[in-house]
Amino acid sequence: MDYQKLKEEIIIYSKEIGIDKIGFTTADTFSEMKNRLIRQAELGFQSGFEEPDINKRVHPEQIFPEPRSIISIAIAYPSKMKDAPQSKRGERRGIFARASWGTDYHVILRDRLKQLEEFINSKVPEVVTKSMVDTGELADRAVAERAGIGWSGKNCSIITPEFGSYVYLGEMITSLPFEPDTPMEDRCGACNKCIDVCPTGALVAGGQLNAQRCIAFLTQTKGFLPDEFRTKIGNRLYGCDTCQTVCPENKRKDFHFHPETEPDPEIAKPLLKPLLSIGNREFKEKFGHVSGSWRGKKPIQRNAILALAHYKDETALPDLIKVMKEDTRPVIRGTAAWAIGKIGGQEAAAELHLALEAENDQEVINEIRKGLQLQEASQ
Template identity: 75%
Template structure:
């Protein structure tokens, strides 16, 4: 078997099926990444969503029998939304991050990798492949960097010369000995804009992220959002794009190459108040196809409540009073009470005081007290 020729054929086929960039690397250990992951663990900077076993993340031979190579792929996604409605008083809107626009990228990339795997097995029947997207053991960014897809930016994203950092990543371990590609030279230089712009200081330094402080992570947590981050959330419902938006390498980068990733403005930038009253079925039917729905309805609704507080949207006060009184979920009741205080309408104060007598949950009562404290600050 001429693996150099097969590699060229795989590259050509990848373009036919809509893979925007492909690279090859060895299946040797990611030793440098192991040291970084150990340090992240020691500092408590991990999100908790990662594979717990660090060795599995850096040693391909622990998750695949006698691996020879890894194929990395990248698909570009758009950075600008067409025909997006503006948020305005009485009709405030939230925002899903760009990586959650359109159809769930996990599904799309898995389909591309499945097509690629079928092509390889057609050419080499004895080929064995293992594909993964985001939730697999390996670190997507480390594989993509070593395979020449792009360099690892100070914002902890892979930055490609062609598409900036607006790319989804996936990889496939194989038992075939493909010639590795050369990594791309680091291109951030002295630029530190992303680190300086991070709303919560989660980018500790270039290339080092404290995931526990990252808004993209915080929007996916399920409990009460820590007080110090609520004012930082803005109108974000899922994810955060700040470190990508300020990156000079992303200037004028906006690619609409895949219909699956085109956003529906009413889903990617939805009205906030209707979100508060969605049933589970309505949420699944409307948002179930986007990656930002994976943590469920409650998390998005909690973020929507915080966004309404950010806007001080008084038209939402009746909705928030209803949630505070009637919703069975403590996180929603408590966040609604806090938001009523943040908005500052007198009827909100009266409602909190009345409901405080009946509320049994200690965490919710604490949020009610926080809400009432806002009124004391403005002497209502």
């Protein structure tokens, strides 16, 4: 079997099916990544969303019988939204991170990987493959880095010369011995812009992220957001792009190659107040196709409440008061109480006092008291 010829055919076919970049690497142990992951665990910097078994993340042979190579793919996504609606008084809007614009990237990449698998299978019927995207055992970025897709930036993203860091990544383990590509040289140099501007100091060093402080992670949690982060979240509903937007390598990088990655402006940048009362069915119908919906509506609603507090949107007080009084979920009631206090005013103070008398949940009571303190401090 001429594997070099097959590799060239795969590269050509990948372009035909809408894969923007493809690379090949060995199925050897990801030794450097293993040391990094062990250190992350020791420091308590993990998000908890990862595959818990570090060995599975760095030893391909533990998840695949006799692996011979790994194919890494990348698909570019837009960094700018066409016809983006404006956020204005009375009609404040939140924002989903760019990686959650358009159709869920898991769906997009799995489709491309499936087509690639079928193509390889048509050439080598006895081939064995296993594809994964994000939620698989392997670390997408470690595979992409070793396969020459890009270098691992100080912002912990894979940065490609062609598309910057605005790329989705996926990989396929195979039983075929493809010649590996050469990893790319790190181009970050002395630049520390991403570290310097991280809103919460989550980037503790180049290539080292404390996920517990990362806004992208925090927007996906379901509990009360710790006080220190509530004023940092801004109008973010899901994810954070700050460490990407400041990166010099992303300057003037904006690609609209794939219709399914294009955002619907009303979904990527939705009105905040309607989110407070959206039902499960409507949420699923409207947002179910984007990756930012994977944790359900609760984190999005909590973040919408914090965004209204960020804007100090007085027109949202009736909506927030209704939530504080009627929502059955303590996290949502309590966050609304805090937001009401942050917005402030006489009506806010009166409603918070009434809520304090009626509330039975201790955590919500604590939030109401925080709201009252904020309200008093603003006078």
